[in-house]
Amino acid sequence: MTNPAETLVSRPPVPAAGPAIVLERRDDGVAVIRIDVPGESVNTLRGAFAPELEAALDAIDADPSVRAVVVASGKPDGFVAGADIKELIAATSGYELSELSRRGQAAFSRLAASNKPVVAAIHGACLGGGLELALACHARVASSDEKTRLGLPEVQLGLLPALGGTQRLPRLVGTEAALDLLLTGKQLDARRAQRMGLVDEVVPTPIVLDVAVKFALARTAGPTASRAGSKRKAFAEALLVKNPLGRAVFFEQAKKRTLAKTHGNYPAPERILEVVRLGLSRGLEAGLGAEAAAFGELGQSAEARELMGLFFAQNELKKDPGVAGPNAEPRKLKRIGVLGAGLMGAGVAYVTAVNAKLPVRLKDRDERSLGRGVAHLHELFVERARSRRLSDFERDREAARVTPATTYDGFDGLDLVIEAVFEDLTLKRAVLADVLATGGKNLIFASNTSSLPITKIAEGSVAPERVIGMHYFSPVPKMPLLEVITTERTAPWVTATAVELGKKQGKTVIVVRDGAGFYTSRILGPYLNEASFLLAEGVPVEAIDTALVRFGFPVGPVTLLDEVGIDVGFKVGKILHEAFGERMALPPGVERLVEDERFGKKNGRGFYDYGTKKKDKREVDASVYTVLGVEPKSDAPAPDIVERCVLQFVNEAAYCLGEGILRSARDGDIGAVFGLGFPPFRGGPFRYVDAVGPAEIVRGLERQEKAHGERFRAAPLLLELARKNETFYGKPRPT
Ligand code: NAI
Numbered sequence: 119m120t121n122p123a124e125t126l127v128s129r130p131p132v133p134a135a136g137p138a139i140v141l142e143r144r145d146d147g148v149a150v151i152r153i154d155v156p157g158e159s160v161n162t163l164r165g166a167f168a169p170e171l172e173a174a175l176d177a178i179d180a181d182p183s184v185r186a187v188v189v190a191s192g193k194p195d196g197f198v199a200g201a202d203i204k205e206l207i208a209a210t211s212g213y214e215l216s217e218l219s220r221r222g223q224a225a226f227s228r229l230a231a232s233n234k235p236v237v238a239a240i241h242g243a244c245l246g247g248g249l250e251l252a253l254a255c256h257a258r259v260a261s262s263d264e265k266t267r268l269g270l271p272e273v274q275l276g277l278l279p280a281l282g283g284t285q286r287l288p289r290l291v292g293t294e295a296a297l298d299l300l301l302t303g304k305q306l307d308a309r310r311a312q313r314m315g316l317v318d319e320v321v322p323t324p325i326v327l328d329v330a331v332k333f334a335l336a337r338t339a340g341p342t343a344s345r346a347g348s349k350r351k352a353f354a355e356a357l358l359v360k361n362p363l364g365r366a367v368f369f370e371q372a373k374k375r376t377l378a379k380t381h382g383n384y385p386a387p388e389r390i391l392e393v394v395r396l397g398l399s400r401g402l403e404a405g406l407g408a409e410a411a412a413f414g415e416l417g418q419s420a421e422a423r424e425l426m427g428l429f430f431a432q433n434e435l436k437k438d439p440g441v442a443g444p445n446a447e448p449r450k451l452k453r454i455g456v457l458g459a460g461l462m463g464a465g466v467a468y469v470t471a472v473n474a475k476l477p478v479r480l481k482d483r484d485e486r487s488l489g490r491g492v493a494h495l496h497e498l499f500v501e502r503a504r505s506r507r508l509s510d511f512e513r514d515r516e517a518a519r520v521t522p523a524t525t526y527d528g529f530d531g532l533d534l535v536i537e538a539v540f541e542d543l544t545l546k547r548a549v550l551a552d553v554l555a556t557g558g559k560n561l562i563f564a565s566n567t568s569s570l571p572i573t574k575i576a577e578g579s580v581a582p583e584r585v586i587g588m589h590y591f592s593p594v595p596k597m598p599l600l601e602v603i604t605t606e607r608t609a610p611w612v613t614a615t616a617v618e619l620g621k622k623q624g625k626t627v628i629v630v631r632d633g634a635g636f637y638t639s640r641i642l643g644p645y646l647n648e649a650s651f652l653l654a655e656g657v658p659v660e661a662i663d664t665a666l667v668r669f670g671f672p673v674g675p676v677t678l679l680d681e682v683g684i685d686v687g688f689k690v691g692k693i694l695h696e697a698f699g700e701r702m703a704l705p706p707g708v709e710r711l712v713e714d715e716r717f718g719k720k721n722g723r724g725f726y727d728y729g730t731k732k733k734d735k736r737e738v739d740a741s742v743y744t745v746l747g748v749e750p751k752s753d754a755p756a757p758d759i760v761e762r763c764v765l766q767f768v769n770e771a772a773y774c775l776g777e778g779i780l781r782s783a784r785d786g787d788i789g790a791v792f793g794l795g796f797p798p799f800r801g802g803p804f805r806y807v808d809a810v811g812p813a814e815i816v817r818g819l820e821r822q823e824k825a826h827g828e829r830f831r832a833a834p835l836l837l838e839l840a841r842k843n844e845t846f847y848g849k850p851r852p853t
């Protein structure tokens with residue numbers, strides 16, 4: 119009988135055009151294990167490399183002239199960026215994944231057990247499986263270059279490190295520090311990694327290999343164990359984790375903190391805690407066994423599949439020019455202008471200077487407003503210098519890319535201007551006319567409006583083909599999405615150039631067609647509206663917010679309304695109502711809130727009480743119910759709250775795809791997750807509908823339409839999919 123493991127894992131996932139691991143013998147008795155995946159710019163680990171590594175280790179063992187080993191990369195700017203996720207997604211069973219893990223673990227354990235000293239020479243990304251490889255070495259030397267990043271990001275994909283990372287990291291740096299990396303997936307630069315005890319030595323890039331060789335040779339005489347770590351850590355570790363009682367308390371608390379964040383929606387962090395804990399109490403071998411088993415389980419989970427799917431979609435978008443056809447070449451950008459130095463304008467100027475590394479002319483209408491923007495920018499630069507440990511010189515060099523102005527001086531030499539002035543159509547049209555009159559004939563004008571149709575802004579302009587929307591999200595430096603909005607008249611090269619700039623600014627870019635609310639504001643509208651309808655029925659604020667946070671949104675819709683501004687929400691709501699009619703009619707009471715000058719967090723008067731000191735746990739401002747003219751109910755069922763709000767969200771997304779606002783379901787999922795916080799583990803609204811089943815979603819909509827009317831009218835595309843028993847991503851649903 120054939121062993122199922124053999125048939126499953128021996129299938130070559132991606133044919134490699136030669137070995138990925140090459141052994142080089144040096145004259146000084148050091149063997150270099152060089153990882154260089156052929157045909158790829160970045161090294162990622164695949165199952166097929168485990169036997170290659172084992173073969174290299176056989177050769178090292180058999181050769182007495184080899185005294186020490188260095189593990190290095192053959193790529194100029196990267197060590198190993200992680201495992202090959204395509205291989206993980208292609209796996210068809212948990213067993214196959216666990217087998218992949220066990221084989222890799224076995225090879226790494228052999229490396230770790232080598233009686234010749236093994237040192238990793240790290241420059242560039244050393245992430246996931248790459249860091250686990252480095253952890254299996256006896257010591258680590260890293261370059262001080264900013265490209266060098268160390269971390270275990272598996273948790274962000276719904277997985278856990280499965281090549282020994284959950285076991286070796288706590289043993290090296292202590293459990294508390296290890297959990298911080300394992301549970302967040304955060305990445306460290308080399309200096310931080312050194313402070314934590316993860317790296318032994320940090321040196322300039324050109325000498326990383328030489329220092330690693332010296333390190334390895336020096337260890338031939340004495341113990342091979344890493345010097346990293348400290349006595350202080352060892353003491354804390356003994357107190358906290360090594361005694362059974364301390365360990366129990368420590369892990370119970372860690373679990374509580376984790377659940378408070380995940381609401382039980384993400385299985386990976388819980389499994390990581392369990393596997394680390396088991397390894398500490400039962401030893402390395404048992405820990406590795408648990409790690410491989412958990413990897414098989416998590417890798418097949420719906421959550422990991424969705425998170426990996428998003429990761430792929432994001433990677434695809436990095437290569438997507440956003441537009442096809444003739445005349446779609448992006449033009450070279452040399453200088454950018456930003457109009458309006460408010461919250462958004464300052465943020466856009468910042469990402470342009472720091473990430474795109476382009477000079478920015480930042481204009482506001484007067485000295486006072488400009489001064490506020492410049493002060494905000496200064497804060498951003500100082501914070502960056504602090505977190506990245508930049509010198510004053512480096513910080514000033516970046517900051518000098520932004521030059522402030524109150525006039526259009528210097529606008530004639532710009533290639534693209536992004537406006538972020540007040541949300542007012544007349545004003546936007548006026549600045550568009552000014553900018554086009556001042557700039558050259560290839561100047562692109564991009565609007566960061568959050569709700570005004572770009573076509574309306576461009577109407578009557580002398581060059582509508584050079585007008586486009588670039589909708590950023592607040593806070594700009596942190597939010598990953600950019601929604602580029604094209605009108606019927608936007609020239610393809612203009613779209614391509616805007617997309618290119620967005621990518622350079624570090625954003626994931628989706629291109630959508632113009633229409634009221636474009637895509638993101640349009641789907642957010644009915645979702646927030648539904649929350650307001652619930653409020654108008656007397657459903658308490660906390661009940662709504664809690665239900666949707668448990669569903670997986672980072673904050674509830676009522677908190678979001680306070681953050682965005684109730685007045686802003688009302689204004690956008692009116693625009694959507696005008697455009698889409700009864701389906702988007704506003705609930706009673708919202709207008710009264712605005713009349714009562716409840717604008718939300720910005721003026722300290724909203725649904726929540728901003729007078730109290732507790733920032734993390736705000737109380738509801740009960741007077742809001744009086745303004746709404748309702749008595750808060752005590753019996754609001756959470757499933758109904760979730761169903762109503764989420765159906766609104768996903769139904770509107772389906773309208774957008776059906777009407778061609780969106781190019782694809784993929785773009786819609788990315789936009790909703792990265793722009794609006796739709797729960798990542800659900801993959802986005804379209805993936806969510808596919809998982810539940812379009813027919814089931816339509817049944818829900820019909821039920822709600824009977825109870826609440828037209829606003830739950832199912833999108834034609836949803837009806838069609840339900841009828842044909844198809845899904846958005848193309849595969850028919852299993853019956
Ligand atoms: P803001 O009020 O903080 O900033 C607007 C700035 O524009 C002010 O500094 C103002 O002095 C300046 N300004 C007004 N008229 C000007 C003119 N003629 N020339 C130059 N500058 C002028 O507003 P915020 O929040 O930055 O919003 C700006 C735009 O971005 C709006 O269209 C808004 O809808 C949009 N937006 C806002 C988001 C947010 O979360 N705040 C998110 C996405 C888009």
